[in-house]
Amino acid sequence: MSLLLAPVRRPSASTRTRRFAALAVLMLPVLLIAVDNTVLSFALPAISADLHPAATTLLWVVDAYPLVLAGLLVVMGSLGDRWGRRRLLFVGATGFAAFSVAAAFATDAWMLVAARVAMGVFGAMLMPSTLSLIRNVFEDRAERRLALAVWSCTFSAGGALGPLVGGVLLAHFGWGSVFLLAVPILVLLLLTAPFLVPESRDPAPGPVDFVSMALSLAALAPTAWAIKSLADPDTRGAALAALAVGVVCGVAFVRRQLTARVPMLDVRLFRSVPFTGSIVTNMTAMFSLTGFLYFISQHLQLVAGLDPFTAGLVLLPGTVLSVVAGLVVVPVVARIAPRWVVAVSLLSSAAAYALVAALGHGADIRALAVAYVLLGVGIGASETVTNDLIVSTVPAAKSGAASALSETAYEIGAVLGTAVLGTVLAAAYRAHVVVPAGLSSTEHVAAGQTLGGAVAAARSLGGHAGAELLASARAAFDSGVTTTAGVAAVLMVAAAVGAWFTLRRVR
Template sequence: MSTATEPTAVTAPRAGRRAWFALAVLMLPVLLVSVDNTVLNFALPAISSALTPSGTQLLWIVDIYPLVLAGLLVSMGSLGDRIGRRRLLLIGSIGFGVVSVAAAFAPSAELLIAARAALGFFGAMLMPSTLSLLRNIFLDRDQRRFAIAVWASGFAAGSALGPIVGGIILEHFAWGAVFLLAVPVLLPLVVLAPFLIPESKDPNPGRIDVPSILLILLTMTPLVFSIKHLAEAGFDVLTVVSMIVGVVSGILFIRRQLRLEHPLLDLSLFRRASFSGAVVINLLSVTALVGGLFFVSQHLQLVLGLQPLDAGLVLLPGLIVMIIAGLVIVPISKRVRPGIVVPIALVVSAVGYASIAITGGDVSALGIGLAFVALGLGIGSAETVSNELVIASAPPEKAGAASGVSETAYELGAVLGTATLGTVLTASYRSSVVLPDGLTAAQQQAAGETLGGAANVAEQLPGDLAGALMDSARHAFDSGVGVAAWIGVGLIVAAMLVAAIGLRRVR
């Protein structure tokens, strides 16, 4: 196993003022993607009321974007290595802005899901480009470590801004307005990037291998679908077939990469403990974080009755702590090995998640706020260290592909967070909710699917009947929150073990 070493770090030239302006421009798409994720979680009750999606459709509205994104990130990272990372960033920015407008005015759940899929396609062009461009803008290791800390903190900053901005928007405008945020954010990027960001690409890229791209999609899509279907319908033929298709496609993808002279994904990167360990840590911690945001945002609004802005303010301290932790860990990580600092940080996150789990889901707004402070402190520190290890472990000409792998771990974690914790929550709700007599068939179906559906139906009922329905629905939802929170604890503990074992020899 190789360690994270970089011989050129000592003599590499230091970046000047233009590079830091370029970093500011590159933060715009990072902020946008993280704001979009948080805003969407807080917009789910409004979407449920306006479009009346089924429980499965509601999950797909959340899942389809990171699913498409995760399936294409490595491919788009490699494409950026070939055609130019700045060029790909600009194409993705324009496409993302146009489709965001279409998503804002989607008239049905089906069309919103389709628009979210298109956003995933263009979003896959944005994220690997930003991280790989940093690798080539900041050649000095210390400067790059700080730049990546700022980049990683950008996700937390976007998440912190998302609840506040989203809460204000949702209190004054329709839910579609949250998608229109992309236009004013991406416009400065399109204008300034050609002047501030230097183009970079692999000097010997090889051809684009279309079969490899298709095999990645055929690996990830069926595997995530099988997890969702297993939680909803149990272990049936469709679950088995989906798993088999995903596993077989994954094996074929790996075999193809080993045979190609210029593979889409250089599998030799995974022989480095610093690279493979960091990727797995990203995957597990993001799965826990995004899954937690999925159920906590609904608990705050639909169980505790908070307005979107107030619910965002509850999570704000934890998200601010995540930003601060990502920056403070930079000087610490220069002196303490990753195999020590990352597990210690994740212990704090595990304690925060466990504080929600032990309540069985019956947790106050203050309890959630404190839990997310602990969660943000640990994950914010761990993500900065792991992302820097991913980039430092890869040669400069493969920065796009390496960034794509890192981003794939992020987005696959987002998919799995919603797919596993979200579907466990949905299954628990469906099995626990008791519907009172007097509901129509349509009302029974809506109220039996999701907590948001029950809240929508309750608005149509007289007081006593509405109260009985919501009491049962809230109790059923919170019983699932307790189970999902324990799964989140397990994911963070698994990330701790990977860090302690896999990174123990990394400098």
């Protein structure tokens, strides 16, 4: 039975204040990780102009972080259960802050990718710790219901706030400022958490299973990379091989967990259809958000000609309503079956993409703002419900590994959002853009691969030829956006249908 429908037991006021103070501290890394998933989108034009990455490298700048994060979340959740969730939180915060500084001062694209990889390693220590600590801090079910709603809203709001925060920073500072944002937030966490957040761990964790940890990483990371790389003919063979490795290691991981006396991850949870449906819904919600932001941020700046701050303001209504929807859905789901709430929420996201696809080249700024409102409302409502369903099925002692599974779904969704939709967009752009003569070989390649590269090349070329290149690149990009949005709309409708059937027994 979902925690949303659980009976209320009133706690004492004195301890209640301390618990919610701990919740406020735990929201700092949640907000940071969520912002980091999307804030980079608005910095991509500046990074393209400064570091001149190829299209594939630009995708790696975005994807390296969530790819590593997704691969390590289950491992880190298990380590937190054994070593101490608060202790793991502190290590993660320290490392994440250090490599955020390294990313901010990267001097070439692959140095930035390497820093993002390291951020993914330490970021994987942060997220499972927050959700599992909430599970242990809030023993009262009514309080936990509210805490989970706050967690979901913070994650949704962070992802939605990323473009606005990025716009503000980029209006006054260089692109490296989007990474330096992490430092003051994590310093505040390290100063306050020792006094407010209690330590917790699994009282009977069993031995550390290094084989399972290796299999988990070998299953998730190659699979995510393969999906990202299948569309590129140059990497298709390696991608198919990586996919085969991921599938084999995934099967071996599941078999090991089913036979282990104390499994690192209780995969039997997937026998619960509502649990599985909720995990898939979390993944599709992040897929929807990150995929949309990947192309909308570039359209607003490089096609519509807005500065980063104004472009962020266009998405502000969707950001606010995402938070509102996540809170309003708590009393709503007590009266309406969760499958209705989640399915309608996912259809709202599908409608956002359908609107963009229908308008095509005629999409103006107001229409894009409306589309983002539809998207934000859908994500905010669905994540509150599904996170509650996930956590309510897990014993407190195993909350770290199960929380990691939920977070893995988020991060795989983030990887797929940019990998799948970004690859479709890049392929459509390359097929339609016309690059004129008169450019250096480096500029010619850059203009043919990314819109940011074409904008920089058009400035260099100047005159009538530069104007023609810019017009061709913008038209090619918007053509790719139309195709991408149509694909995403179909996928979101399929996800809504899946949620309708997998959550049908949840009351």
